[in-house]
Amino acid sequence: MVKMRMRTELTKNIRYVGVGLLVMFGIISLRVFCLQIVQSDELKSLVRGQYQTSVTLAPWRGTIYDRNGSELAVSVEVESLYARPRLIDNHRVVAERLAPILGVPPREIENLLQSPKPFVWLQRKLSPSQAEAIRELKIEGIDFLKESQRFYPNMELAGQVIGFAGLDTQGLEGIEREYDRILRGTPRKIYVDRDARGGRVFVEGIQNPDQTQGYDVVLTIDKNIQYIVERELEAAVAMGQAKGGVAVVMDPFTGDVLAAATVPRFNPNRYADFPPDTWRNRTVTDVFEPGSTFKSFLVAAALEERVVRPNDQFFCENGAYRIANKVIHDVHAYGWLDVASIIKHSSNIGASKIGQQLGREQLYKYVKRFGFTQPTGIQFPGEQPGFIPGLSSCSEHTQSTISFGHSITVTPLQLVTAYSAIANGGLLMRPNLVKRIVDATGMTVQEIAPLVRCRVVSEETAATMRSILQQVVAPGGTGTRAAVPGFAVAGKTGTSQKLDQGEYSRSKVVASFAGFVPADDPRITVLVMIDEPQKMKYGGEIAAPAFSKMAQAILNYLNIAPRQPRYEVPAVPERTWQETKTTFQHFEPLG
């Protein structure tokens, strides 16, 4: 009996203990629930702070390539030197040891080392040899940090087009600036564990390390064509003792800019050593009065509107023509000239009369149609639209001067794009400087396709203009020095006086030649513009020969074989106003 009672007591005690254990277990479970579920995020961040750290994967600036994949701008890692002044015992000794390597006076380094700041830069972005030499000194209190530096391996080549990036690799000019956001890349933060020695452990791995790198930009520029153009342009500027020059080469059917040269040049690797006005890409940022190169568009408009025909005769007033109270002059005195001869001999009076026949409204309409006085849409900063006086304020005299390319300002890019429209059969293309954007793995992210802005003239008119423009380069024309042996060349010379203190200057001119070759199957459109030549001031004397040399070298490079013109270019005889013979019986338009 006693035994049974004891047994019952024992069982009851066991039950009490069991219940107690259950209650304790319940409390612990509740606490665990609070910690693991309710306060989970808060506690995770606390824990993270203790044994985790964040690492920012620094983005690498994308590369800029030419159309054939040659590097034009590349970012590489370089070392920058810093000091922790408090850890350095003898500032003077350290300064004297570093000075010869850094190429700065020891006093300058000593001043930096005496700074109260805990961290000072001694020199950013050292060369590998400098970093190696300093490392060997094993100086306590100085160390290196890795940074990105932009290099332009072709030196001055296409400097104004590419632009440059600043000390902190941000784009400051040119394509570097226009595409800065795309080239720059995106920094990415990832969390890593820290071990007992402070080392980083990537327990979460790194997804797509290439994602941080900026996109690469492929330009339409051909490095070799750019070099040819820059070389010949520099030679022409030197020969003419000119202030500067601009040249553009374009594919007339796609609008791709194959070269855009500005002289004087600058080296983007040392941009601070050059005056800021050399940084400008004058093919889009500067405007000029096109002069006689504009006559081609006047005649194209007149032919398109059928207000003139190629063999219509105009009396060129023997070189002086009064309009309102002003007189327009020709370089030489001409009598009767047909339309083709007006272009061939570049008669301002003939052009004025064609302009009068066309009418002010139509003239303005075609100015806009050929893309003048409006941005072209090229992917480049600082593009100027150009200028023309308002239609309502256009006097009879102004209309005449616009007809031969004065009182209107255009950019070189607009001019070469308009000539390309004549070359390709009448389509105004959007000029392109960027071909495509690719990611770090080489995959194309964006392709920029050729874009037709509008049709400016019919194919028939364009074909007629191509024939007429070949007369300019034929014997007797103003642009005979633009001829390229073995190829038919079509183009127009221009010599426009510059405004100087409100008056047209006799000494300051812009000499130019715009054309395309081969005339029967155009592959390139080229504009050469020489600013203020002191010697050989006419477009036919200085710009046309430069065009010829550029075109010859470029056609060689593109492996385009020379061939004879399809037909013999007839010589156009001189006429006086007494002779009324019909001309151009041999005229045979191509197309």
Added chain:
Amino acid sequence: MIGVARTAERFIHTNFLARQRIRRDSDSAARDSIYLICMALLVLAAFFFALWIRIYFLEVGYRISDAYRTHEALVQENKKLKLERAALRAPSRIERIATAKLGMTLPRPDQTVTLPWSK
């Protein structure tokens, strides 16, 4: 887990306990002890497995860290080589070598022979 414990119990009972004269209540206590020991061993095994997984993750993390550093170093090396190649292929340098060192010139038009295209 219970199945494992029962199997262990049967084995021990057959090979050891059945050969001894054990009182009824001792058998029950022994059975409970066996269960507890097996459970404890399993918990310990799970603990060691978790620890091994954690150490393995850390080791993989170190390897990823090393691989990332190697990747970065190789990318930089590649870029520097591309830069060097681009500088060596600069048109101005090529022309300078061709004209100054090798005495080459650009061909004149009369020096260019166009071969007919043969099919």
